[in-house]
Amino acid sequence: MLALRSTTLPRTFGVTRQHESTACAAVLRSRGQEIAPRRTNAGRFTSRTQTRFLTRGIESSKGDRERVVVLGSGWAGYTLARDLDPKKYQVVVVSPRSYFVFTPLLASTSTGTLEFRTALEPVRSRRTKVEFFQGWADSVDFATKTLKVEEAVENPWQAMALTADGREDQNATQLEQEKGVKAKKGKVFEMNYDKLVVAVGCYSQTFGTPGVKEHAYFLKDVGDARKIRNRMLSCFETASLPTTSEEMKKQLLNFAVVGGGPTGIEFSAELHDLISEDMAKLYPELMKYYKITVYDVADRVLSMFDDKLAKYAIERFTREGIDVKTSHHVKSLRRGSPKKLEEDGGGQVVKDESSCYTLDLQEEGEVGVGMVVWSTGLMMNPFISKSLSRPYDIPVDSTVVETPSDEKSWNISRHPRSGGIMTNDRLRVIMQPSTQAKEGDKVSGRAIIKDVYAIGDCAIMENSAYPATAQVANQKARWLAKQLNRDTIDDNPFTYKDLGVMAYVGNWNAIMQSSGGDVSGRVAWLIWRGAYLAKSVSWRNRILIPTYWFVNWLFGRDISRF
Amino acid sequence: MLALRSTTLPRTFGVTRQHESTACAAVLRSRGQEIAPRRTNAGRFTSRTQTRFLTRGIESSKGDRERVVVLGSGWAGYTLARDLDPKKYQVVVVSPRSYFVFTPLLASTSTGTLEFRTALEPVRSRRTKVEFFQGWADSVDFATKTLKVEEAVENPWQAMALTADGREDQNATQLEQEKGVKAKKGKVFEMNYDKLVVAVGCYSQTFGTPGVKEHAYFLKDVGDARKIRNRMLSCFETASLPTTSEEMKKQLLNFAVVGGGPTGIEFSAELHDLISEDMAKLYPELMKYYKITVYDVADRVLSMFDDKLAKYAIERFTREGIDVKTSHHVKSLRRGSPKKLEEDGGGQVVKDESSCYTLDLQEEGEVGVGMVVWSTGLMMNPFISKSLSRPYDIPVDSTVVETPSDEKSWNISRHPRSGGIMTNDRLRVIMQPSTQAKEGDKVSGRAIIKDVYAIGDCAIMENSAYPATAQVANQKARWLAKQLNRDTIDDNPFTYKDLGVMAYVGNWNAIMQSSGGDVSGRVAWLIWRGAYLAKSVSWRNRILIPTYWFVNWLFGRDISRF
Structure with a gap:
């Protein structure tokens, strides 16, 4: 000092x-x-x-x-x-x-x-x-x-x-x-x-990755959240149209998340919950097409957690069918279908290019996706x-x-x-x-x-x-x-007290790491919800948040798009 | 037949x-x-x-x-x-x-x-x-x-x-x-x-009225409602900026409603409630500027109601300071300030023209307004x-x-x-x-x-x-x-049973006209809310609607804009 x-x-x-x-x-x-x-x-x-x-x-x-x-x-x-x-x-x-x-x-x-x-x-x-x-x-x-x-x-x-x-x-x-x-x-x-x-x-x-700034969906502000919600729902609605080819259905319902930090992981988990709990009932015929993949450049995800907890999260994801691909590098993102499909396709196969995106990965080449959620780096x-x-x-x-x-x-x-x-x-x-x-x-x-x-x-x-x-x-x-x-600022310096980290990993399970020890599963999920409710700033939201949890659990999430 | x-x-x-x-x-x-x-x-x-x-x-x-x-x-x-x-x-x-x-x-x-x-x-x-x-x-x-x-x-x-x-x-x-x-x-x-x-x-x-299609706010779908909410809140936020002149504050907070049917009247009433109950606490210094005016080409509003009930509504409006101007004709609507102000103004007086609108009335000439809500005719x-x-x-x-x-x-x-x-x-x-x-x-x-x-x-x-x-x-x-x-369509013709009409007129009062007689005031308001709740289609909304009524009554309406 x-x-x-x-x-x-x-x-x-x-x-x-x-x-x-x-x-x-x-x-x-x-x-x-x-x-x-x-x-x-x-x-x-x-x-x-x-x-x-x-x-x-x-x-x-x-x-x-x-x-x-x-x-x-x-x-x-x-x-x-x-x-x-x-x-x-x-x-x-x-x-x-x-x-x-x-x-x-x-x-x-x-x-x-x-x-x-x-x-x-x-x-x-x-x-x-x-x-x-x-x-x-x-x-x-x-x-x-x-x-x-x-x-x-x-x-x-x-x-x-x-x-x-x-x-x-x-x-x-x-x-x-x-x-x-x-x-x-x-x-x-x-x-x-x-x-x-x-x-x-x-x-x-965006690390200067071409096309990311223009075409990726971020998750930093509420307008981003609204864009993601509308996009995801419209991917399902488009996929259910009779004019959409099989190939295009797969592309539209292929969701990529770039960044394996808590935001990327929690979003993937929530997206999977939504699809398996609600969309499965509303679009049963589309369930065979959807896919969620998390990409990260690092060789592991959730790096702020212990190995044990991160492994637990990945195991859960694997069981739910969410792929986690570490050591993967995004080269670019653009509108339209991957080249091989564009060349194959005639009138019916390739839809209008604004309908989907192509993610170019160093390790895999071009992948057709309905949405890329970018949650990596500041x-x-x-x-x-x-x-x-x-x-x-x-x-x-x-x-x-x-x-x-x-x-x-x-x-x-x-x-x-x-x-x-x-x-x-x-x-x-x-x-x-x-x-x-x-x-x-x-x-x-x-x-x-x-x-x-x-x-x-x-x-x-x-x-x-x-x-x-x-x-x-x-x-x-x-x-x-x-x-x-x-007026006591000169008395003592600021010190940070680490209160631990939590992440929701889907299907009513979470992971939690703190000085009190590691917790995972349903109990961690309960603590996760309780903590967010307690940390909510206003009483207004302390009333509304559990009301929505309850209503959406009972009746399913709302899928109106506007 | x-x-x-x-x-x-x-x-x-x-x-x-x-x-x-x-x-x-x-x-x-x-x-x-x-x-x-x-x-x-x-x-x-x-x-x-x-x-x-x-x-x-x-x-x-x-x-x-x-x-x-x-x-x-x-x-x-x-x-x-x-x-x-x-x-x-x-x-x-x-x-x-x-x-x-x-x-x-x-x-x-x-x-x-x-x-x-x-x-x-x-x-x-x-x-x-x-x-x-x-x-x-x-x-x-x-x-x-x-x-x-x-x-x-x-x-x-x-x-x-x-x-x-x-x-x-x-x-x-x-x-x-x-x-x-x-x-x-x-x-x-x-x-x-x-x-x-x-x-x-x-x-x-829009009866071909120039500028209405482009610049008016409608109230027919949920996207319209969102546009109105954002616009109204942004009028207040802009009016509170130090760079906004007195004259522009008046214009931004001058809200015009065209059409004196139930939609126009209910919107005016809800807008007045919002301003007097919530905005008054958040922007007390702006209360002296705001104004709500309902325009109609006909010589009376709420024409589907008895004279007595319509009069009750107008009296309530007058008491709350909402002007109702019948036999008024809109000639056009455009972006920018009225001409006389534009000519007067130098750098400070007239803001960038996108900030407000000018409503041209046959009876009054040009009026500077923050928003025109158009709810007349199909x-x-x-x-x-x-x-x-x-x-x-x-x-x-x-x-x-x-x-x-x-x-x-x-x-x-x-x-x-x-x-x-x-x-x-x-x-x-x-x-x-x-x-x-x-x-x-x-x-x-x-x-x-x-x-x-x-x-x-x-x-x-x-x-x-x-x-x-x-x-x-x-x-x-x-x-x-x-x-x-x-399979009984050939048995009997369709006949309509008039169940009556209701309208909210502000400050927890409504009017109701049915075969059972006319009701106005607080009792009509209770029936109004009860009827809408009962008519709500889903249980989901039957839970959420009263929750929002309660939460917004308790804590005030949310003014976040996105």
């Missing part, structure tokens, strides 16, 4: 307004598009007076409280915002989505075991005093403690996993092609903060990797320099592999002289930005190896809220 | 295959687009053997039952399909949507009082033996008792009100612009029927007005000629005003010689197509004045199913 040295730099290191706006115009925006010149410096935000005018709603209700601006409404941001004391802080959440997603239940909603909204909690609530602006953080000026926000109420990406893989500039064009929506720029407004918490999370990682949010990665002059009042350096240009310190923001053990953001930041680990200058914290998947605490999980995000948020509420 | 004369025409009147396919190629499709030449005659359905091959799934399970093909899954089609005896009939539903919508609850779902799926019942069900194909009926050959179906599983119009107003040919282009979806043709397959029931319903009528389904309106040679075996005529070309008899299919009092479809059909009422030739029935909004029983309501559709379907199950 490093001791803090509260050396404040002399005034000459202060950032200049001019430098700030030039730098800001040069960096890329959080969604990975260049800021159009018309919007950044000129016109709209000419005077600071006007900016204050724009946010006068929250100015007037602030009173003598400090303003904590929280960027993001995921496990880290939402938890922190709820836990902060509204008497002491005015909490303002800025997020492109208006709700928090209880991610462990997403797989259940994507198969209809639960209704979508049971996994959601709106950020605005009668019971909290949290202020909310739906927007993307654009850039932050640490010196003046202001940030620019681009509004995103009618953002067409809403509720969908965000992906980017080096072809980010294609986003806008693609969206136009896919959704026919003109990717408009939202208006930008400025806001002051007293404390800033960066909890913007990560994007989905990549850094461009807000971190682009917008916050520009050099800053170390500002006077807002920085505590622990190890001085002659360098005038400083960068936020980022994790060499993941690119996450490095924080100290109080979750405060660390800065390094720019030259060092580029070279990596050789630390000779080091500063802490006062009142700027980073938590969740976009942040990494130095000298720790905590995984990028909801549990870590949640614990960091709760710890930070508690310290800020009590 | 007309007595049936079972005169069967001689064989020479039989339709020829060649005539049939030429006529079919010439008529327009049910969605109002011309059949592409590539698909109609050539290629796909060259032999009857192949056709039988295509539907062999239902052929093999048919056994010795008669096949009843039901076109449509609304109040008429869905009810009939459920009520027919599966031991006696193989029931095959053909519909572009995979579910039935319990329409009286749509307004509740559009405001979040209920969840969308509580108003739905999937056509495929564990508990019924109904076969289902998701598709549009394309054309019917009464002589050979076959119909052509265009598959519609991935139909992008799914779950949305269908509109057409003389500019139908623009549909495909528009969809491409609005949703970025290529309006593909589905594949076509052929099916035989023993009995055919046409229950395809109506489209939404228009004939193009399947009726186009595909079925072609001349047929009276076929031999499938027609009962009641009043003979020398004419060889016959048409389905259609209602002169609405264009609906005329049926006799056994709900069988009537044909007239083509010359007469054009001239209207002078009946000298008349035939009945054996085994073809028409029910629901697309059908009108001769010598009756039953309204185009769910109640009539439901009663016709139940009656028809009963007669077909018992």
Whole structure:
């Protein structure tokens, strides 16, 4: 642990307004598009007076409280915002989505075991005093403690996993092609903060695999879950048409899951449950065609579990007919049937190419599939990797320099592999002289930005190896809220307490690994359901979730598609 | 009542295959687009053997039952399909949507009082033996008792009100612009029927008012309800942004409802409930801006109710601040702000034009609105007005000629005003010689197509004045199913029993008019809720609906948007 040295730099290191706006115009925006010149410096935000005018709603209700601006409404941001004391802080959440997603239940909603909204909690609530602006953080000026926000109420990406893989500039064009929506720029407004918490999370990682970004189904947000549910049901409905050939039925009902982590495994299990419990009764003639396969590049799945539990899961899967293929590599994904079929087929065999997809595997070649669910890997949010990665002059009042350096240009310190923001053990953001930041680990200058914290998947605490999980995000948020509420942040560092891992493996069985020992089977399943119910945020969902479990067990899942 | 004369025409009147396919190629499709030449005659359905091959799934399970093909899954089609005896009939539903919508609850779902799926019942069900194909009926050959179906599983119009107003040919282009979806043709397959029931319903009528089709929000299907819910919530979220001017807040929160029938009134009431009960707590600072106005061209609203009850409803609305403007005419609807504001405004005043709409009224001029909900009028389904309106040679075996005529070309008899299919009092479809059909009422030739029935909004029983309501559709379907199950259709004609009308008018009050007398207020509301709960089709929804009523009363409606 490093001791803090509260050396404040002399005034000459202060950032200049001019430098700030030039730098800001040069960096890329959080969604990975260049800021159009018309919007950044000129016109709209000419005077600071006007900016204050724009946010006068929250100015007037602030009173003598400090303003904590929280960027993001995921496990880290939402938890922190709820836990902060509204008497002491005015909490303002800025997020492109208006709700928090209880991610462990997403797989259940994507198969209809639960209704979508049971996994959601709106950020605005009668019971909290949290202020909310739906927007993307654009850039932050640490010196003046202001940030620019681009509004995103009618953002067409809403509720969908965000992906980017080096072809980010294609986003806008693609969206136009896919959704026919003109990717408009939202208006930008400025806001002051007293404390800033960066909890913007990560994007989905596609490793640049061609076609994945365009054609795979993700499972990160509720819109993704809805897309999967509709797609899966429409694969069955299309397969039941008299115009669909035998070959095409097999392809449509061949479901591939890429990624053998808990999300991929739980989704496969839920999908299998849905098919064997409900679709079997509704489409009995199609049961001979369906297939679920889990692919992973690693040589094992569920790597966070003991060998014994992972083996138990795989055995269950094998018994249910779900294939698990490790050490498999996806080369590409595209619309249409595999080539050999296209060549064989005449009018009847190959359907219109939009009806199915072709997954190209290094080990197996082309496979025709109805849907590929991609649940592997995270990549850094461009807000971190682009917008916050520009050099800053170390500002006077807002920085505590622990190890001085002659360098005038400083960068936020980022994790060499993941690119996450490095924080100290109080979750405060660390800065390094720019030259060092580029070279990596050789630390000779080091500063802490006062009142700027980073938590969740976009942040990494130095000298720790905590995984990028909801549990870590949640614990960091709760710890930070508690310290800020009590002004005790300098007393003790954050430590993570591993509460164990669980995964549903299908047919009313789960696996659980914790300090209390390993559990598998029906008992683990009961604990799994109980834990999710207990962890549900609102009483509303604590009532609705068991109601849906009961109703769907009794009558079957709903298969209406809209 | 007309007595049936079972005169069967001689064989020479039989339709020829060649005539049939030429006529079919010439008529327009049910969605109002011309059949592409590539698909109609050539290629796909060259032999009857192949056709039988295509539907062999239902052929093999048919056994010795008669096949009843039901076109449509609304109040008429869905009810009939459920009520027919599966031991006696193989029931095959053909519909572009995979579910039935319990329409009286749509307004509740559009405001979040209920969840969308509580108003739905999937056509495929564990508990019924109904076969289902998701598709549009394309054309019917009464002589050979076959119909052509265009598959519609991935139909992008799914779950949305269908509109057409003389500019139908623009549909495909528009969809491409609005949703970025290529309006593909589905594949076509052929099916035989023993009995055919046409229950395809109506489209939404826009009376050719410019911009309504493109920019209004309808309330006919569950996708419409979802669109309204998202739009209304996003109007509030946008209005709460610091970048939104005072003038724009007023426009965004100005909600217009066109049509003072039960749907328009109930939606206005539910919207007002949502705003006053929930949004008031979440966006207190916006309450001064919102406004709801109901417009109707007629000089009164709720015309199916007594004056006294209608007055009660209007008084309640006035007290709640909802304006009811009768004798008002909509000239057009467009994106953007009213002209006077656009001219005034500089950078800040007028937002990007997609943010609001301008409603142009003959009586008031341009009004800026956040959303226009259009719930007035029905228009004939193009399947009726186009595909079925072609001349047929009276076929031999499938027609009962009641009043003979020398004419060889016959048409389905259609209602002169609405264009609906005329049926006799056994709900069988009537044909007239083509010359007469054009001239209207002078009946000298008349035939009945054996085994073809028409029910629901697309059908009108001769010598009756039953309204185009769910109640009539439901009663016709139940009656028809009963007669077909018992083979008693020739015994007695269908008669409609008016069970009364109800409407929710907001703040836990309703109005009810029936033979038992008029009721209004809280008691009527209790009956209203009780009746809808009792009429709900499935036990699943009988559990979920009161759960949502309770949960939303206790915790407020969910405002998550996705």
